[in-house]
Amino acid sequence: MNAPDAATKHGLRQFLPGLRLSVVALGQYPTPVQPLAGLGDVWVKREDQSSPVYGGNKVRTLETLLAAAQDRGQRRVLCLGSYGSNHAVATVLHGRRLGLVTEALLFPQPPTPTAADNLRVTLSLADRVTALRTIAAFPWRAWRAGRGKDCAVIPPGGAVPLGALGHAGAALELAAQIRAGLLPSPAHIVLAVGSTCTTAGLLAGLVLARHLGLWPGDLPRVHAVPVTPWPVTARFRITGLARRTLNALAHRGGPRLDPRRAAALLTLRHGYLGWGYGRPTRAGLAAAARFAQLDGPPLDTTYANKSGAALLDARRPLDGPVLFWATKSSAPLPPPDESQLAAAPAYLRRWLARANGVNLR
Ligand SMILES: Cc1ncc(COP(=O)(O)O)c(C=O)c1O
Structure with a gap:
């Protein structure tokens, strides 16, 4: 807190x-x-x-950005990033601590186990996730999603x-x-x-x-x-x-x-x-x-x-x-919510399954 x-x-x-x-x-x-x-x-x-x-x-990025959102009286935070974005996970986990409604707009990236671990957390804990099927739609959707004065839009990486x-x-x-x-x-x-x-x-x-x-x-x-x-x-x-x-x-x-x-x-x-x-x-x-x-x-x-x-x-x-x-979090991720994952669109579940199958040897 x-x-x-x-x-x-x-x-x-x-x-x-x-x-x-x-x-x-x-x-x-x-x-x-x-x-x-x-x-x-x-x-x-x-x-x-x-x-x-x-x-x-x-x-550190979020400490100033979320404080500014609070100063503006904004209750929602929308983060923009890739499917496996660390920044999205950080925004969702820390935004919730501040009582903010957390939303993510994500674009695809190559499936890897690390990215999949992050996406599971974002899907489990964000109040709303829009995972695009192509990055081409990203600029327009980002503009549209962030409309509304009560929403703080955090660009990729802050x-x-x-x-x-x-x-x-x-x-x-x-x-x-x-x-x-x-x-x-x-x-x-x-x-x-x-x-x-x-x-x-x-x-x-x-x-x-x-x-x-x-x-x-x-x-x-x-x-x-x-x-x-x-x-x-x-x-x-x-x-x-x-x-x-x-x-x-x-x-x-x-x-x-x-x-x-x-x-x-x-x-x-x-x-x-x-x-x-x-x-x-x-x-x-x-x-x-x-x-x-x-x-x-x-x-x-x-x-x-x-x-x-x-x-x-x-x-x-x-x-x-x-x-x-050393920029990658070493804190253990919270366990994913299987019911949220089961409710994710089929293409995302396929992406997660592909990511799990990636052999990094
Ligand atoms: C683990 C990790 N290292 C490095 C970076 C790069 O930092 P920046 O986006 O501020 O250049 C990021 C960005 O998300 C990250 O998640």
Whole structure:
């Protein structure tokens, strides 16, 4: 439930108390940092542990977006994403905690066990799910579904400045952990980039941390690993959202910062997407197995597997400490409601059956 003390621990609220920003407390912060033993100077930011209800990177996004919905008096929240969207699961599980009516509009993706696990939860617990048979209908249906003043529409990944501000808070939180001696100042941060929200927010937050004098030493290089094809994860989209996030910060009473400084931190690590969004790759599966051996955070086949593979390749050539941003929730999913699944349209049940049959060896 809404825990007011946790809201004060939000990085932005803590270090910029005068900021005009509503935050609803959904996560538990700071998320831990720990070494990934066996890989040298590699560390992990355990965003996967951001909430025992459902963790991962999307919790921070929702804390600002759902707070804004509450401020507007909206009682319904509609999330947009793929069938197996982590963001949809996070919105449904956390939206319910706030007493919101939760709805999802989903488009198809390749069937995989991870995606199926998520879809089962969304189908079981959302108040309403519209699962399209083709992505072509998505823009029009999204526009139509979100009509009505009482509905907050959350775009895929929550990739708007307000959502990204949550991750700017994570950068300040990380700065405080470095200063407390919990990890060395990373020279590199590696994470998956999909909707661009997390990476953009982090870039903005690093520049802010530096401006506030919180970041010890040089700012790290941010290695974003695209898990969706161009142009969804194009460089201009990431840096554009970082710029708009910095503008939003200034607009809300924060400092005005130069977006070129955020853009200068970004490196895109191509080559890990494979055949497309949601399609498992050999390198990704190998990375997940390696992380499991090392007692590392869980990796999923859509996102974190691919950033994990990039980390394993990159860590040797990179100089200085490397920090892996663990974005996939490690909280156990609630059990699905079989009666809801039985009532799902036949094409969705077929999709779920195909996903269960996918062999990831
Ligand atoms: C597990 C996981 N990792 C990484 C990402 C990518 O984050 P973003 O969409 O903010 O770029 C997502 C997005 O949903 C995700 O679910």
